[in-house]
Amino acid sequence: MPGRLLVLSNGHGEDLIALRVLQALHRRRPELEIAVLPLVGEGVAFAAAEAAGVLRRIGPRRQLPSGGFSNQSLRGLLADLGAGVLGLSWRQWRLVRRWGRCGDPVLAVGDLLPLLLAWGSGAPYGFIGTPKSDYTWASGPGTAGLAALYHRCKGSEWDPWEWALMATRRCRLVAMRDALTARGLRRHGVEALAPGNPMMDGLQAEPLPPILQGRRRLLLLGGSRMPEALGNLRRLLEALARLSAAEPLLVLAPCGSRPSPEEWAPLLQRLGFEPLPGPPPAQAAAAWQRGSVLLLVGPGRFAAWAGCAELGLAAAGTATEQLVGLGVPALSLPGPGPQFKLGFAQRQSRLLGGSVAVCRTPQALAQGLAHLLLDPQHRAALGRIGARRMGPPGGSEALARLLEQRLLQPAAGPGGMMG
Template sequence: MPGRLLVLSNGHGEDLIALRVLQALHRRRPELQIAVLPLVGEGTAYAAAEAAGMLRRIGPRRPLPSGGFSNQSLRGLLADLWAGVLALSWRQWRLVRRWGRSGDPVLAVGDLLPLLLAWTSGASYGFIGTPKSDYTWASGPGDAGFAGLYHRCKGSEWDPWEWTLMARRCCRLVAMRDALTARGLRRHGVAALAPGNPMMDGMVAQALPRELLKRRRLLLLGGSRMPEALGNLRRLLEALERLSEAEPLLVLAPCGSRPAPLEWEPLLVGLGYSLVQVPASLEAAAAWQRGAVLLVVGPGRFAAWAGLAEVGLAAAGTATEQLVGLGVPALSLPGPGPQFKLGFAERQSRLLGGSVAVCRTPDQLAQRLAVLLQEPVLRSALGHIGRRRMGPPGGGEALARLIEQRLLLTAAGQAG
């Protein structure tokens, strides 16, 4: 067995997916030294695992103004260039090249950037393709437009230069998020697999406290990139005010490191919420009340709370996919970005088969929310679509087994 593995990931969602796989890999090979290089941001998703000694973060890293979404706008690209993204990428490339000379394998998680860096390492590498799915152009709702026509002509959402890197002899493993996408790549000579989606690993709902059973339950997701997340949350909460019904609502607001609980206070006070006592057994950091709406903020509570909701109000990426994967339909409300813009939201809706519906205005969101709360059959049907598109849990373990067989054992045999 080789002693080391380098993991490249390029974004918060990709970090979370890589972490699920690495946790399973660590259980199988606790002696393996795992180094992770977050290509975008600080890689905070890895912090707890690093503190526990499971892995270590290496190399230069820096938060970027676009949040890693410079490909969605010229303004984001220019902001990243001004912030020194080229110098950062150069330093990261040099580190990967040095790693490659050691002969230890590389695992890329994300899209073209980590895949390209893994190839330039000169070492054996594997690739977990996370953001792209052929569902975004092969099925509705909505029309994928020119982009859909382009992908249909290729037969894959992945581009020729990407599948060329995946088909290299030194690429020992290619794993896609669903069987449809893997099948499209196999037509282009890539031995792509779809062993499971690690995004659904560890998503176990807690029991709902008895005192909250009479409230309708929503999950609020504004994303993790600041300051965009606070703007997303404001728009979603303002839309919630337009509900005509005065039915008691419980709004579960799990969050990561950002926005922190203290960063919620100016937003909620400005919208007329007041601090109240946290309901027992919810393990929340703070609770806020406005009329019939009780909102609770809970850092790190997404996995425990997501399955409790009846409907999600979402302006997030990975977390929205995980939510509908649990069978909870969602409504999204795009904003100015840089991440959660209209194009991103529409693509997400096609990816998830309409289990998350894009709303153009706050009034439209309020109207659709009222319908979903009144129609349990519709919620169930949309939830079934979401579960089918995301797949069952267990993907992390399956991927860890493949990494062990195709990357680690193969590299050890070559070294021997």
């Protein structure tokens, strides 16, 4: 049995999904040596697991100007080219090829780039396809455009060259985020599975302290890519200021390592918030007040706070999907990008069945928020849609078991055959 596994992931959301699966795999196979090559960014999501000895990050990596979204704009592509993305990709390719010559397996998490690298390694590989879902064209708002027609003609959001890479003999596991997408791939000869969505694992809400009871509860998500995240947060908070709320509001603002509480401070001060003295409640790092709005900043508090909210104000990718998967609908406000642009937001809304409503202007967001706060039945209906689209927790353990059985064991049959 191989004692090593190389994991390729290409984005912050993909890193988080890979991390959950690898933690589950480590519990099953603690002796397995897991190496992670983040293809986009520094892979900071893996830092704590690396410190705990679960895995190690290897290879060349760099934070690119586009944040991994160079395919969404010419400006982002040119910025990445100027930052040396071609040289970076070449060095990553060479590392994967060297790994493959040893015959140890490779796991790709994401879309075409890690899948192509895994295939090019020459080693056995598995694939967890995270960003694409047939829900984006099969149902939901905005499924009558040219992109939806293109995917409908193919019968899958994945493309023919991706089907080919998933169906090779060396590909021993193909896992999709939902059963609808897996079924579409099976029609094209890819024995894809949908064992569960790791994005919904590890989200255990903590009860809010009594001092915060009696307030309407919103979750604020601006994303994790700087400096875009600060711009997203500013626009969301400016839209919130247009709301004429009769009740006091609690705005829970979980974040990652960036933006830090120190980076929040100038933004909130410019928007008229004042810091509250004393220790902040709910294990927040900082508490700010503006009129009847209390805002808590909490690095690493997403899992604890997400399930406490009634609604989300969102300009983020993975975190928004997780939020609506918990049954909490959201309103989004696209910006200049590079990630959370109008096209990205609309695709996300289609993926999630309209449980995230795309607002074109701050005024539209404030109006939508006021409507949903007054309509608990509509909120509940949207929440049920989001929960169905994302699926129940448990996907990490299921995927770890499949990896152990199919990728970490010598395979006797065709790699693309999953049954």
